[in-house]
Amino acid sequence: MLAHEIGHVVNRDPTRNALRTTGSVGILGLLFGDFAGGAVMLMLAERLVSAQYSQDAETKADEFAADTLSHAGLSPDALATFFTRLQKQGGDADALIGHFMSHPDLADRISAAQKAGETPNAGPPALPDDAWRDLRDICKS
Secondary structure, three states: OHHHHHHHHHOOHHHHHHHHHHHHHHHHHHHHOOOOOHHHHHHHHHHHHHHHHHHHHHHHHHHHHHHHHHHOOOOOHHHHHHHHHHHHHHOOOOHHHHOOOOOOOHHHHHHHHHHHHOOOOOOOOOOOHHHHHHHHHHHHO
């Protein structure tokens, strides 16, 4: 997941998000004006615009992570495993709510990570199973 977060930095997502939010709130404020419930409409409209941008940024960061792992000779399958664990813990949002979420649907992210793991340049896992088990034991202590 570190490669995913590095992808956000490389793509300058935090800066883009701040500029986009500032601009969209101003424009939406001009469009909706000041009326009863206008703040709620402004918030929902901005959230919808923001979610679409954020989901795209998350997808690009996932792709960056998969490419980085592959180029390092490691399999991106770990991304699929991570997303599967998240899905088991919290599931996916329903379709309507999914439009307002900041991250893409986990099923889509799992599928993309598994596909990335099928590429010919994807290498073996970072550590063999026994070494991962030892590392987990160390972390539990």
